Amino acid sequence: MNEGGFREHRFPATDGLQLYARSYGPVFAAPAVPIICLPGLTRNSRDFHELATFLASPGGGEHTVFSLDYRGRGNSQRDDDKSHYSIAIETTDIMTACTHLGIERAVFIGTSRGGLILHHLVGLAPDLIAGTVLNDIGPVIEIEGLLTIRNYLNKAAAGPISWAAVPGYLKDIHGAEFPNLGERDWQQMAKAIYRDEDGAPVPDFDVAIARQLLGLTVETSLPDLWPQYDAFSRMPLLVIRGEHSRLLSEGTMREMCKRHSRAVALTALGQGHAPLLHLDGPRQAVSAFVCAITRRRDVGTDRLHSEIDLEH
Secondary structure (H helix, E strand, C coil): CCCCCCEEEEEECCCCCEEEEEEECCCCCCCCCCEEEECCCCCCHHHHHHHHHHHHCHHHCCCCEEEEECCCECCCCCCCCHHHCCHHHHHHHHHHHHHHHCCCCEEEEEECHHHHHHHHHHHHCHHHEEEEEEECCCCCCCHHHHHHHHHHHCCHHHCCCCHHHHHHHHHHHHHHHCCCCCHHHHHHHHHHHEEEECCEEEECECHHHHHCCCCCCCCCCCCCCHHHHHHHHHCCEEEEEECCCCCCCHHHHHHHHHHCCCCEEEEECCCCCCCCCCCCCHHHHHHHHHHHHHCCCCCCHHHHHHHCCCCC
């Protein structure tokens, strides 16, 4: 384990591309049920550092937690074939990671793109999923939110030119939707999103991923994933929505709970897309949800609602 408190794993995808993952907490050994964290579109394993550290601690349940870098992000290799930056291939990469790590069953936490991957994975390998946390994502994506993501991801030329400027730059873009974040939170976000290149901050993803969104317009029709979502009804589900999210609507979250009678829903107050799960509210909800599954206790909504405060 390195000084950051995690172990590093490198392994090949089915096409030979080198992929990367981190693990926290006890060394994994089956039949234990670990946690696997899947980040957003251009994000990476560093997004989950604080949450994983907590979940691996005695106070968080002493879980083994894995956090993955998709191809083209973080420490995973960039792909020369840009068409491979797709949910289908990234889902296959997740299954490859589980095989490499010896994981037969896990609780998955999917933020944004990670949740879309889980909508695909649940149809291909449902037995791999012991429970699911969907973080600010669901079967219906609001085009307004997607256009917002398109716009700020494709403004790389106007990005910060020094590390000192990064937290303020991120706060200028996202601050209105995240009024609860403090300076330390913005600094942590800066370290998660950017890598150092000759002393300067550089977004830590292949720019081709962001360019995939350039064809979107307000008239773009986005397919819904309700048929795929319905497959989650056979397993425990926690849905988290940022109070100010423009990607997951309140109406969609209500319908998700209506279709899944045992789903637990949490609104992360003072946050937008996508909520930081290590902050108060989401952190306790995720911990209670995961512990209920890994300790083989009942995960009904009544018990979870009594254990976690769903309004914070």
